[in-house]
Amino acid sequence: MVKAYEKLDQDSKLAIKTLGELKKSGYEARSIKDELRENLIQSIKDQVNVFEGILGYDDTVIPDVERAILSKHNINLLGLRGQAKTRMARLMVNLLDEYVPVVEGSELNDDPLRPLSSFAHQLIEEKGDGTPVSWLHRDERFTEKLATPDVSIADLIGDVDPIKAAALKLPYSDERVIHYGLVPRSHRCIFVINELPDLQPRIQVALFNILQEGDIQIRGFKLRLPLEIQFVFTANPEDYTNRGSIVTPLKDRLGSQIITHYPKSIHTGLKITEQEAKSANLEHVQVNEIAKLLIEQIAVEARTSEYVDVNSGVSARLTISSYENLVSSIERRLLRNNEKEGSVRITDFIGVIPSITGKIELVYEGEQEGPGIVAHNLIGKAIRTLFTDYFEDPDEVRKSREKVDPYKKIAEWFGEENVIDVLNDYSEKNYRKELDKVPGLGDLVKKQIKGLKDESLRYFLMEFVLFALVEYSYLSKHTLDNGMRIDDLIGSMFSGFEEDEENI
Template structure:
């Protein structure tokens, strides 16, 4: 048998015979797929490409049967959005996600692609994910034998680059497996996106460099649709595209193919579209043309987290801690919950423009800003562990993105509005934390502990402490007395209470850490876990003064805020000084 006959027999057998493998991990892919490295290897296992919608369906079915959640990291959608996504994928639908900014819509699209698409074998070095076995077998035989192919149908199978690679390398052509993450293409719809951006265009540079004819397929540069070939195209803010550009997507959704320019060729990208839209644009007549909206078969509404717990888990998972060492930063859960409550209250407030929404990103960015505030104010200059407290929260205006609706949306009004919300949430957080914590006689005793005394809250007391490093100087003595641990020595009963609060903080940290692990969260856990340095911080004169000072200070501010919100209040706050209230208790 001649070499040409051997090649013909290998290709014909591969095309006509079922795959010679089982697919235990991904649908339609052998378990040892990474060992398939050449075109010969691919033909010998009789590989068959499965359409994108089938991959999504079958891989999701396998996940469901194995009780394996492909949407780990998506929090708060378990009973609403996730079931709808699953229904849509099992039905083979293209999907439109409708929701405000910062609701995780594009993250959902990423996870669908990353977790539910099978790896596919492409010819290494091709831009359009060219799977060699997707061309007619006669074409592949001719290319392996080094011949040009005769194209009788005006259909695009593989790029010119792919053809050249196979002609030059034959059965030794290198195969690369690309996973779902690599086949995800994100496009933010903007007014300047053109039809050519979507379907591709004639590349003048290619024409000049290669000396090819204007209408030769070799002069074609792929657009977004073909760049996402065999994968998922996420069109973010679809209504921004004008109707003429939206029409371009219709043939892909209805017929699975498109044409471009004057080429006598049609392309079959086998791409699944997941689009997103803002609710206001979605409901506005004409923002999404009716035929396109009809062909996006599943319309799924997303939402902001419904509970403080859900949004706090998202906050922990998504915050960017940059290069901070875990042993240098400790984040009390009550601070994370306070920041979460601030933005949930803003989001649901009647004075806020609800059409715009208040993104969860504001919650995340505000925590990051608070950590930066602690570093700039205290921890970096004084080699202290970074632990936020209530007095650090005033910095979050720079990361709070919201728009006033009922009152004039000025900077001054937004600052006043935000400060009022911060005060309200600090009250709610402290009252919730101490619910059932005290018995009435203890509060009376604490009130007596404060008689004739005051407690000064100072965000940057370390900096004041270092104004004069001459030991024993009057300035140094005065500023040193403003350290929280030093002030607490004047309040024996309050000190005992703060010690109990520190222990309660540790307990809550452990509980929340376990909860985060149940949700599969791995990011940033080390920043909420109890540090070894904190295990023995039971006394305020502990030698680890820097760590003791910061943890005790955060607990002390929490207690002081509570004491001014009891009924009647035990303490009054005058500027940054807490002192005994005139009310009886």
């Protein structure tokens, strides 16, 4: 752009209504790839984060995307589901100029100084500098298409429109009878195709001529249309084997293939969940940091579970939905007990199971276990993993001959045929009363967690200890219709044997 045009404020630019006025302003046409590149350079210099809200990609994906834009490449974002691929593509709109001039009435977003369509050429020939100019906002310069097997050439490229031919009394050999598809209509825009391998190979073939040569073919028409489009494709590696693949000539014409990934740390995952969860800010519901980390750890456990198909991936949407359901579990309990505010409990995690079962793909062994059992196991493993960050490792205590087992007193109390029931809808009073039955449990928490003053957190940790001791085979738990029962491991085993004998 020339400096004279750059100096105009936005209102002065929008006041330009004709081609002649646009020329006088000093406007110069530039391609969308130049536009993205120059605006990115300015953003980097100004230290502006274009990809606001994308967490965990600062040192990996975002630099790769910036390099691709600087190189004027079309991009393929390759990664498992829930890795913000489409969101990255949508945020690239921030690198476009806020408004660009177009020939008014043009269906191909024609640049007044570089017209593309026959409509724009004819209009400029007729009206010259009086050609009307309108302004296109950057939000209108983004097109997104989900690739499905039923997508046709007509959808993407275009087709002959017999109704238009009849209305205009034109033969089918006239270019004006063509109804353009999504790709030509995305001239000077960012065009995103999600799940590219699902697109039929013959449709992919139609795309790579546009990428390389800039021409399109529609039912015998060969049109030289130097389309200026920033293509961004997204693909899931699983699709390459299960449903389709990217044809080699198309892949060869994509300048950069960028690999996305899941959050590399549990704390990054937590930030994403807190940012995206719709119910994260209910004032009367308190969710402590450990409970939030448990949600993230469930996803971590799922991504390494023998029951879950790791090739399918575990979306970040699992933790977001789980967090929302966890908050709703607390809210529902408060409503049932007519309590104005409350804090999270381990038993509230029963509410996240529907968010887990719908977000994971199970292998054969997982299907045999059942999605509900797998979800329970993932929650249990998350509790086991995080427990040692706050309390002594029960396995290490057992191995050591010198250490006094801090969990022995609790286990012995349950060994005397004592049980506690932690019901989903217990009032705060009944909940605390039930946990206080276990001798030494509160003292253990106070001893292990120094300076603990929050009573709600103390009772959460007491419950946390009991559920962790189940995972470390000190205790046993049983699912009740409306909660959980914690009892002795050995007694539970013998009880099971007796039930089996009666059945025999």
